Amino acid sequence: MNRRIKEKYLKIFIPLLIGLIFILILWFGYKFIFQKKLSFLETIDKSVYADINYDAIYGIHLNFKGSIVLPENYNNMQLVLANGKDEINIPIEIKENDGKKEFVTSNLINKGINLEFLPAGTYYLLIKASTMENNKEIDKYFSVTNQTDYNNLEYYTLTKEGKNNKIAIEWNTYEECPTLRFTIKETSLPNDVYDITIDPGHGGVDVGAIGYLNGVEYHESNLNLKVSLALKKILEERGYKVAITRTEDTNIEIYDKGGSAVLANETKSKFNFALHHNSFEYQAEELNGLEVYVASDIEFDFANLLIENIINETGTQISPKEIYQTVPGIYQRYFSEDDILEDEVQPSNKTTSMIYYYNIRELGGISTKSTNDGRYKDINGYPANPYNKANVTTEPYLLELGYVNNEENLKLIIGNEEKYALGIANALKKYLETEY
Numbered sequence: 519m520n521r522r523i524k525e526k527y528l529k530i531f532i533p534l535l536i537g538l539i540f541i542l543i544l545w546f547g548y549k550f551i552f553q554k555k556l557s558f559l560e561t562i563d564k565s566v567y568a569d570i571n572y573d574a575i576y577g578i579h580l581n582f583k584g585s586i587v588l589p590e591n592y593n594n595m596q597l598v599l600a601n602g603k604d605e606i607n608i609p610i611e612i613k614e615n616d617g618k619k620e621f622v623t624s625n626l627i628n629k630g631i632n633l634e635f636l637p638a639g640t641y642y643l644l645i646k647a648s649t650m651e652n653n654k655e656i657d658k659y660f661s662v663t664n665q666t667d668y669n670n671l672e673y674y675t676l677t678k679e680g681k682n683n684k685i686a687i688e689w690n691t692y693e694e695c696p697t698l699r700f701t702i703k704e705t706s707l708p709n710d711v712y713d714i715t716i717d718p719g720h721g722g723v724d725v726g727a728i729g730y731l732n733g734v735e736y737h738e739s740n741l742n743l744k745v746s747l748a749l750k751k752i753l754e755e756r757g758y759k760v761a762i763t764r765t766e767d768t769n770i771e772i773y774d775k776g777g778s779a780v781l782a783n784e785t786k787s788k789f790n791f792a793l794h795h796n797s798f799e800y801q802a803e804e805l806n807g808l809e810v811y812v813a814s815d816i817e818f819d820f821a822n823l824l825i826e827n828i829i830n831e832t833g834t835q836i837s838p839k840e841i842y843q844t845v846p847g848i849y850q851r852y853f854s855e856d857d858i859l860e861d862e863v864q865p866s867n868k869t870t871s872m873i874y875y876y877n878i879r880e881l882g883g884i885s886t887k888s889t890n891d892g893r894y895k896d897i898n899g900y901p902a903n904p905y906n907k908a909n910v911t912t913e914p915y916l917l918e919l920g921y922v923n924n925e926e927n928l929k930l931i932i933g934n935e936e937k938y939a940l941g942i943a944n945a946l947k948k949y950l951e952t953e954y
């Protein structure tokens with residue numbers, strides 16, 4: 519071959535060869551990265567799907583309710599997050615109903631899947647069940663369909679050592695198979711997302727309860743603010759991003775932007791602490807000590823830690839008040855028949871199974887049966903709660919830290935705001951250390 523022809527061949531052949539190698543690398547790279555994930559989804563049994571008819575994130579917990587009619591001879595039904603490599607078993611309660619298996623992750627709104635403990639990765643929510651094939655027990659996976667009124671969910675874990683995980687929970691389809699995909703990735707918090715919200719009760723013209731000691735008048739609104747600012751400081755020192763409804767002696771309307779019934783959900787905070795002090799003006803007996811007001815249908819682990827740690831740090835006591843008390847220190851106040859007749863009380867569609875206090879009921883969205891849709895705005899002046907139908911909300915607590923018109927109690931409260939704050943912060947620390 520003469521030199522000129524050889525050069526001409528090389529000029530065509532070498533770029534062709536490089537191009538071919540490049541295409542091969544792309545092809546095998548694509549197969550290597552995607553095949554594993556896709557092949558797992560291909561193993562899903564598409565003969566039946568489970569219906570998911572409820573999903574809600576409340577605080578740090580995610581709950582599902584659903585049902586499935588499994589094919590005959592299937593046993594050991596489980597709910598799992600799986601990807602073909604790793605598998606996380608999600609405890610469920612199953613009820614048999616007319617050949618249908620109805621399942622729930624928890625009937626308590628602050629239990630279920632603890633989102634703080636999910637490892638990074640991509641997972642699919644699936645039903646796993648076993649059957650006999652050729653005298654061998656084999657596992658099959660079934661996918662889930664969305665029968666809720668909601669679409670995708672999004673969650674940011676609490677800040678831990680300066681880091682957060684973003685959890686995207688998305689409805690998708692893979693080759694006509696519906697899927698619910700969890701994508702968990704390390705990230706930092708966007709500007710508008712916070713860990714915790716603190717709500718110092720009252721403020722401005724609304725001074726709240728009033729107490730007197732040595733001729734000095736004390737306003738609940740100021741005492742609430744002092745504990746709240748101390749708590750904000752401690753939580754920030756512990757690395758949390760903290761939102762607060764006020765830092766001065768002012769107050770904004772509860773359903774306005776940044777208001778008490780709104781801020782925690784605006785900031786996607788995992789917990790909301792409404793801090794108050796009490797008075798017994800309308801009660802015959804002299805009261806003293808701590809009351810923790812909570813939502814209905816919850817596990818009391820965190821509420822009990824709040825009581826234990828606040829008492830530990832301050833030396834206060836559990837309030838002896840019996841009205842609305844569920845167990846010592848923990849209170850659940852529901853609407854009474856009389857409350858329901860009163861139009862002055864803000865929510866719409868009130869029932870006696872709803873919590874009376876807006877800073878619990880309205881902050882929890884569908885989990886706490888939030889009900890203010892604004893229909894009585896002309897009567898009571900309250901606009902709708904923008905998170906009235908939210909299924910991703912904060913977990914709210916209302917703390918009555920002590921009685922300001924009990925002199926002994928007021929002495930313990932004044933100047934001890936840091937101790938009360940430390941008690942709350944330590945309770946949170948202990949709660950998050952254990953996977954409840």
Ligand SMILES: [Zn+2]
Nearest residue numbers: 719726794795
């Ligand atoms: Zn108050």
